[in-house]
Amino acid sequence: MSAQITEYSELKWRCRRGMLELDILLNSYLDKNYNTMSQQQGDIFSEVLDYPDQVLFDLLLGNMQSSDARVSRLVSEIQRTSCNDQDQI
Amino acid sequence: MPDIPIRQFDSLIIGAGGGGLRAALHLSSADASVAVVSKVFPTRSHTVAAQGGMNAALANVLPDNWHWHMFDTVKGSDYLGDQDAIEYMCRAAPRAVYELEHFGVPFSRMDNGTIYQRPFGGQSQNFGGDQAARTCAAADRTGHAILHSLYQQNIRAKTHFFDEYFAVDLLKDEQGCVLGALAFNIHNGEPVIIEAKTTLLATGGAGQLFRTTTNALINTGDGMGMALRAGVPLQDMEFFQFHPTGIAGRGMLITEGARGEGGYLVNADGERLMERYAPKAKDLASRDVVSRAIATEVREGRGCGPNKDHVMLKLDHLGEAVIQKRLPGIRQTCITFLGIDPAEAPVPVFPTAHYTMGGIPTNRQGQVVIPVKDTPEEPVPGLYAAGECACVSVHGANRLGGNSLLDILVFGRAAAGHIIDYLAENRYHRKMDSNSLESALNRMQRWDRTGNGDGESVSVLRDELKAVMENHCSVFRNEEVLSEGVNKVEQIAERFKHARIDDRSSVFNTARVEALELENLVGVALATIHSAYARQESRGAHSRIDYTERDDINWMRHSLYSLGGGVDYKPVRTKPISVDSFPPKARVY
Numbered sequence: 235m236s237a238q239i240t241e242y243s244e245l246k247w248r249c250r251r252g253m254l255e256l257d258i259l260l261n262s263y264l265d266k267n268y269n270t271m272s273q274q275q276g277d278i279f280s281e282v283l284d285y286p287d288q289v290l291f292d293l294l295l296g297n298m299q300s301s302d303a304r305v306s307r308l309v310s311e312i313q314r315t316s317c318n319d320q321d322q323i
Numbered sequence: 324m325p326d327i328p329i330r331q332f333d334s335l336i337i338g339a340g341g342g343g344l345r346a347a348l349h350l351s352s353a354d355a356s357v358a359v360v361s362k363v364f365p366t367r368s369h370t371v372a373a374q375g376g377m378n379a380a381l382a383n384v385l386p387d388n389w390h391w392h393m394f395d396t397v398k399g400s401d402y403l404g405d406q407d408a409i410e411y412m413c414r415a416a417p418r419a420v421y422e423l424e425h426f427g428v429p430f431s432r433m434d435n436g437t438i439y440q441r442p443f444g445g446q447s448q449n450f451g452g453d454q455a456a457r458t459c460a461a462a463d464r465t466g467h468a469i470l471h472s473l474y475q476q477n478i479r480a481k482t483h484f485f486d487e488y489f490a491v492d493l494l495k496d497e498q499g500c501v502l503g504a505l506a507f508n509i510h511n512g513e514p515v516i517i518e519a520k521t522t523l524l525a526t527g528g529a530g531q532l533f534r535t536t537t538n539a540l541i542n543t544g545d546g547m548g549m550a551l552r553a554g555v556p557l558q559d560m561e562f563f564q565f566h567p568t569g570i571a572g573r574g575m576l577i578t579e580g581a582r583g584e585g586g587y588l589v590n591a592d593g594e595r596l597m598e599r600y601a602p603k604a605k606d607l608a609s610r611d612v613v614s615r616a617i618a619t620e621v622r623e624g625r626g627c628g629p630n631k632d633h634v635m636l637k638l639d640h641l642g643e644a645v646i647q648k649r650l651p652g653i654r655q656t657c658i659t660f661l662g663i664d665p666a667e668a669p670v671p672v673f674p675t676a677h678y679t680m681g682g683i684p685t686n687r688q689g690q691v692v693i694p695v696k697d698t699p700e701e702p703v704p705g706l707y708a709a710g711e712c713a714c715v716s717v718h719g720a721n722r723l724g725g726n727s728l729l730d731i732l733v734f735g736r737a738a739a740g741h742i743i744d745y746l747a748e749n750r751y752h753r754k755m756d757s758n759s760l761e762s763a764l765n766r767m768q769r770w771d772r773t774g775n776g777d778g779e780s781v782s783v784l785r786d787e788l789k790a791v792m793e794n795h796c797s798v799f800r801n802e803e804v805l806s807e808g809v810n811k812v813e814q815i816a817e818r819f820k821h822a823r824i825d826d827r828s829s830v831f832n833t834a835r836v837e838a839l840e841l842e843n844l845v846g847v848a849l850a851t852i853h854s855a856y857a858r859q860e861s862r863g864a865h866s867r868i869d870y871t872e873r874d875d876i877n878w879m880r881h882s883l884y885s886l887g888g889g890v891d892y893k894p895v896r897t898k899p900i901s902v903d904s905f906p907p908k909a910r911v912y
Contacts, residue, residue, distance in 0.1 A: 243831035247487070247509060250363050250540055252371035252470075255575055257540045258660065287371045288467040296655050317662035 241276075242268055248283045256287060259294050263312040278304050325764060327505075327514050332358040332483065333746050335503050335519035337490045337546060339365035341373075341466070341728060342710025343525030344473035345735030346689075346742075348426075351480035353743050358517055360485045360506050362541065362836070365474050369527050369539050370731070373466030376441065376458035377423075377732070378725035379416035383437040384456035386448055389413040392457060394450045394905055396726060400719025401863035402879060402907040403559065405896035408687040408715045412726075415733045420459050423732070427472040429461050445723040458725040465728065488515070489836055490545065492763035493522060493553045493706070496753045501553070501705040503755075505763040509836060512829030514767065516760065520749050521705050521742045523689070524550060525735065528679035528711035529847045531840075533797060534789040536574045536676040537566065546712040548843025550683045551850065555693055555703065556885035558714040559681035560847070561855035561865045564722055565798050567613035569675020571633035573660050577653055577672060581665075582606040584649050586638040588617065589669065590625040596634065611798065611866050614674040618799035621673070628671060635669035642666070674798045678722055680864065681854070682714035684883065689713070689738025694883065699893040705749075707742060709734040716881065719895075720863020766842075770824055770835045778821030781838045788815050788841070788848055796852045801869040805856040812848050819845050850884035857890045858882060875907050 245268070249260035260283070271279070282290070282305060292298035293309050300306045334350050336343045339361035350357045361368065380387040392413040397404055420438065424430055431439040438459050446455040461468035477484075487509045494502050494516065503519040526546030530538025547557055568577040568588075582588075587606045590596045600616040601608035608616075617634050626632050638646060638653075643666040646654050650665070657665050684700070686692050689707040692700035709715075710731040717730055795808025819842065826834040860874040861867050880892040897904045 240828075240830050243833050244510075247363075247831060247833055247836075250367070252363075252367045252369045252539055252541070254372070254537055254539050254573075255656075255660075258573060261540075286467070286471070287367055288464050295652075295659060313659055316659055 245280065245283070251290070252287045253291055255295065256290055259312050259316050263315045266315050267311070275308070278308050282308060325760070327516050329516045329518055330358065331518045331752060332356045333520055334358070334742055335360065335517050335522045336525055337504060337522065337549075338368070338525035338527060338710070338712070339474075339484070340368035340525060340527050340710060340731065341370040341469050341473065342731035342735040343523065344470070344477055345732050346523050346525065346709060346739040347482045348473060348476050348480055349736050349739035350742060351477060351482045355743065355746060356483070358483045358485060358519065359477070360488045360490050360504070360517065362487065362489045362509065362545070364486050365484060366470055368470060369542055370466045370470045370728070372539065373728050374463045375443070376460030376465045376725050377420065377728040378443070378446070378457045378723070379420045379459055379729065380413065380457055381417055381420065381438060381440060381459065383433065384440045387455050387457055389416065390902065391448055391450060391455065392416065393899070393902075395445055395447055395455075396717060396723060397905045398451070398908070398910055399445045399721055399723040400717070401721055401873065401910050402875070402905075403562075403716070403719030403862060403881070403895060405716050406899040406904055407896050409717050410899040410902065411687045411737070412717050412729060412733045415737075416729055419729065419732045419736070423469060423472065426476050428468045430459050431462055443724040469728065469732075485515075485517070489839065490549065491767045491839065493549050494518075494755055494763060495553070495759045497756045499703065500753055501703060502753055504549075505760065505767065507767060509833075510831060512832055512835070514764070518752055518755070520752060521707060521745055523707040523709060523738055523742070524683060524691075524712055525708070525710045525731075526712045529844065530676045530679070532789065532792050532844055532848055532851065533676035534793040535569050535571065535673050537569060537576055538574075538676065543840040543844050544679070544712070544847035545840065545843045546708065547682060547850070548846045550691070550708070551846040551886050553706075554885070555683060555691055555706070556883035556888070556891070557681060557847070557850040558684040558881050558883055559716060559720070559854070560679075560850040560884060561858050561882060562680035562718075562720045562863055563676055563851065564678040564680060564864050565610070565614050565674045566677050567610050567617060567674050568636055568672040570656070570660055571628070571671035571673040574675045575656060575660065576675065577636060577656070577670065581636060581638060581650055581653055584638075584645065585641050586636055588613070588672070589635050589637055590620045591627045591631065592625060594625075596620055596625075611864070614798040615866060615868070617672070617674055618797065622799060633671040633673045636672045637669045638665040639667055639669065676797065678727065679711055680714070680716075680718045680720065680722055681851075682712050683708040684881070685709070685713045685715050685734075687715060687734070687737060688741035689715075689734055690741060694891065694893060705745075707738040709738045720865060767839070770838050771827055778818055778823060781822050781824055781834065781841050784815060784819055784822055785837070785841050785844070788812070788844060791815065792848055792852070796855050798866065800855060800865070800867050805852065808852050809856050812845075812852050816845050816849060846886065849886070853890055854882040854884050879907065
């Protein structure tokens with residue numbers, strides 16, 4: 235099994251959260267973008283997956299802004315992916 | 324015995340939501356050695372999604388007492404709740420809140436420093452009188468606050484966590500005592516036998532049974548599936564709480580507030596459909612009426628969209644200013660998940676599965692109880708259950724808002740209290756039955772074999788199961804629909820025996836986890852649809868259009884579904900611990 239597939243599976247498992255909203259947003263983003271992610275994008279996504287669920291929820295639903303520009307950019311990308319994705323996960 | 328690492332503990336807890344963590348903390352604080360197995364990191368359990376709050380008759384805002392709380396819960400359950408368990412829970416509620424406060428939960432407060440309490444539906448003063456205010460909350464993140472506080476307290480108390488381990492099956496001795504579980508590490512696929520003198524199932528609900536649900540992906544009824552395979556029947560599984568307006572195809576809630584502000588439902592013809600189903604209350608009719616109306620429109624071909632599988636919630640006539648001021652959260656949700664601004668376009672909605680009232684039958688000490696000969700409730704030695712996976716039964720046919728967090732905390736602690744007594748009398752580990760282990764191992768290793776099945780893929784079967792449950796066992800139920808559903812679910816169960824996964828790696832093999840989860844869901848689906856088909860009445864969340872009335876003479880009893888044994892029944896415990904029973908009355912508000 236390649237390291238890439240292992241990494242994808244691990245990230246996929248870490249996208250399993252306590253809230254449906256996060257499941258949908260994170261899985262959708264990972265599935266659509268994993269193959270084209272740069273190392274830096276992968277690292278920041280992995281970093282964000284360590285956030286508590288409630289913080290992630292507030293960031294992704296627009297109740298909170300991150301002071302870290304990299305995180306803000308990722309949040310916008312995740313939101314954009316969701317808007318364009320009408321398929322059920 | 325195969326060469327698999329063995330770890331020994333006094334107590335094993337499967338599931339790290341609020342119920343599991345509350346039990347673990349009580350046990351660890353009593354110096355028991357405790358293992359908690361969780362398939363996700365503990366603070367990502369579904370308890371985190373409980374935003375509403377937790378009921379307790381503290382009387383901080385309005386007059387209140389536990390007996391009124393008990394009345395509301397019995398009435399809310401449509402008289403299917405066990406009144407001894409309900410009395411126990413309502414009496415224990417204030418202590419449960421104060422304990423959480425001491426663990427660090429930052430409950431919202433009033434100016435005088437006492438805990439703020441908000442009113443919720445179904446709460447009354449004086450046994451059905453004026454509205455009560457009974458729900459304690461930590462702003463809109465109560466579940467998150469409780470889960471994090473309990474997790475931190477468990478770390479302090481040295482509870483041992485097996486994070487990202489999947490529990491496969493319960494292990495027993497030859498006499499049927501439960502002695503722990505076989506689990507495996509999701510990271511590397513390595514199995515481990517966790518031997519324990521007691522095992523508590525606290526794995527949460529099974530909302531993933533349905534295509535449209537508010538539940539997270541992790542809610543696959545794992546503990547219920549394990550219990551079924553261990554010979555424990557599931558109780559009252561036909562009672563599943565639905566919310567009428569979930570975002571179609573996605574599941575998350577659009578609260579009643581949207582219709583309260585003037586939003587209304589339309590079908591594919593643009594007709595305001597609730598005018599036909601509830602001419603007076605229209606879109607503000609009760610949840611079950613609105614849910615059934617939506618399902619009926621879709622069934623009769625008046626659904627919207629290319630698949631005609633939803634109706635539309637219109638809000639745009641309210642204007643952007645009103646929507647932004649009064650419904651900002653809903654607007655954000657629609658924009659994020661649908662790319663639709665409700666100020667400009669209608670929102671596709673369909674009833675969404677929310678809460679599993681049924682589950683693993685327990686008594687109020689959390690012991691799992693099963694019928695043995697003439698005894699309806701014989702404890703299974705060493706086995707306990709608490710929280711949404713259990714049916715104690717305090718919610719009966721319908722759960723009241725604010726009672727689910729209370730349930731997990733009160734009965735998580737109660738189970739731990741009984742476990743402490745059990746451990747004092749059972750000081751040694753028993754000898755495991757090798758057949759029990761072999762059968763669990765076979766179940767896990769089935770998916771590792773090349774050509775593990777020659778049938779359909781797990782994901783195809785899962786999607787079909789969810790669609791069948793949504794079409795045949797959600798809010799629109801009658802003989803014909805349910806009977807067809809029973810056949811379809813039985814066929815899926817048969818086809819699952821030949822299902823396959825293509826990934827046979829050991830490292831982060833999420834396909835294997837999903838296959839094991841689906842096996843659990845299939846068992847829970849069988850229990851749910853068989854029990855729903857058998858119950859010929861309407862009570863609480865179980866609404867039959869061919870049996871529209873509640874029938875206390877024939878049906879005021881709990882259903883019990885077991886694999887291979889079909890549906891059986893046992894009486895409701897109508898006698899409380901210390902007060903008079905509440906006899907059944909019409910449930911009107």
